[in-house]
Amino acid sequence: MPGATATPDIELIIEDSHGGGGGIRPPGGGDDGDDGERGKHQPDRRPSPRRFSTGIAIGMLSILMFFMALASAFLLLHHSSRVWVAVRLPRILWANTAVLLGSSFTLERARLRLSQGDVSGFRKLWFVTTVMGLLFVTGQLVAWRELVNQGVYVASNQASSFFYIFTGAHGVHLLGGVVALLFVLLRNFEKSQISRSLAAEITSYYWHFMDGLWIFLFALLYLSR
């Protein structure tokens, strides 16, 4: 290396490196107060828990694209196919939709309780939310059952294929949300990387997203009868 002379500067730089400079927050700890309860933690080298909310936000973008691909395929075939036989939507879907909307509501109530420090109230409402989520999935299965009884199978027609794939794919994603709800309900947050309120917040993003996605899919199916 030409002209590579060691200078004492380097040590100084090292000692400095905890000092000021730069603009943005340090990588670990002290984020948005959600972690305050675990102040005793080491000078945390682990990446900030904010990564979970960023991750879910970007993940939702990706899931949205997945469903948009299906929705655009649906619209394209609906308009151009000459053999399209629309599915008569089972009535129970309305009830399911109401249950899902209600679960979003109870979830927000639960988070309100948590922010007021009422953990047992939070647990109750959160449990109700989880049950409503499972109720929704059961309701969807009942809707499938009704269609099967009518003789409308997944392979009957393009429209029925789309009905089953929309509800199926949404159901699978929603079950992921149920798992997250159970995680928040059962997890011991004493030793975990994120606080309960943050986990509940992240789960709520996903849950409301699933809720909105279902409204969109239901509207799509309903309006193209």
Add this chain to the structure above:
Amino acid sequence: MYSICLPQSFGLFHKGRGLGDSKPSMVTYDSGENHSEIPRKGFFSRYLFSTDHKTIGLQYLWLALFSVFLGMMMSLVMRIHLVWPGAHLPFFSALGNTPEGYALLRLLHGSLMVFLVLTAAPQAGFGNYFLPLQIGAREMAFPKLNLFSFWATVASVFGMTGAFLMAPQKGITLWIAGVSIFCAAALCSALNFAVTTIDLRTKGMTLPRLPLTVWAWFLNAILGMLVFSILLAACLCLLSDRFFSTHFFSAVDFLASQPASAAPDALPALWQRLFWFFAQAEVYLAMLPCFGIVSHLIATFSRKPVWKERLVVLALCGVGLVGFCVWGQHMFSSGMNPFSPMVFSVLASSLGLPASILLISWFVTLWDARIRFNTSLLFALGFISLFLSGGLSGIFLARHDLGSGAVTEDFVTGHFHLVMGVAATFAILAALFFWFPKLFGRRLNEFLGKLHFWLTFAGVYVVFMPMHWLGLVSHLAKSRGASLAAIAAWVGPTRSFITVGIVLTVFAQGIFLINFLWSVFRGEKVEECNPWRATTLEWSVSSPPPADKLGAWEAVVYRGAYEFGLPGLAEDFIPQNVAPDRVVKAN
């Protein structure tokens, strides 16, 4: 002075490497006991199932190396078979010398090269290794997810190659399943990249200070999040067609029992739309990290800042954005709405704008610079050359009036291989020569590297330029109504010429393989951390960086990524982590 990198003074980095004579004053900074407690892990947890981003990055690179040679062998077999159909080829004869075998070979060549090499190597390989280092993060945001992505990718390779050995119909199902798994893996990987860049940057690493490589990896991850889910949806529909006999794409059986008036116009078009929505963006998925890498290398080796760095970032965004919107340009002849080819044509041509900005920035950066012509820079320049030649023929394909007429296989093959396949490979090689000292603590041999460069550079032009000509000539002859036999008489010698070119070029890759394998184990050792005197953070850790988390390494960033050639300083560069009051003035 900066060439002696900072963490060399940390005791940690040279433990076990015979260099651990650090001064006590520096060890006090290092909270030593943390690291001595790191348990020695077994082979499996250290190599196979490590969640360390560096190990995973290297694994992706090894996978890409394996795939690129396998894919190259396939192209060799295909070209030889094209010219000498009677020849008995070991690989191909096993497939029974059938047209289906040839189609399968082509499918597998394409999927290995596009997915495992062009998509995985620059992004998942180099990105995994260097993105956290360059932004001063200890690891990726979700290390376990990263491990999952890698092994899912490996599973998808088994799926895709397994397809090769099965009966065609089953094989295709397996191939689609393989691609679906690859999509899922790519989505998880992209999620990891995006979150890491957003949330794990070290102190002082503001967005304007991000190296262009990081920008490219980040934008690429966002684009990947958007388009891989489209392909995943399309593949799942395809699988559901095959398993549950749904009618998304395969309405043929169903329609056979319907009146003829219900002809399935829209059905293939649907697959084309979904597929090209992914596949056209996929081209930019492969190219974006290459743009970032090339900009980075050119600045480093010409010892000058990137010309109009912010404009380059905008151009990278532009490539991603427009790349997302041009899927229709592959469907000019598919009977879409007559207005839309016009729109897509304009959009596709507008890609010329960000591409020109990038080219101008590279040229202005190189202009009047004291360039170091090492192999890495040569490959970067080779990338520019190939990108330019391939991009120019792209203008013809982007015009819907020309494109829909001139779409002949050879022209498109030539264009596509120059601009995407070979150009991206050159960028990957440039990156490999650049980062090899950091990856392995050794250098690749420069003489063999340059020999390999010139042979490959000449080789790819000899192979792919005549393909453009072949496409044009045969199209012209066909439109004049010449018989196929007459056309064959013209194009035959050109085909043979191309094949000879390919054989020689593939043999030249042997030089690279020897150079690579020899250098990994026996190459010239690099003792210093920063042999290229580069500015970004990965050069401030030892080469290779320690396998576990970087101990006490906590970089603070004080400046932009390309501070080269500033006047009045002792050195011609300032690393990003040097504080303003530590900059050494010239005497």
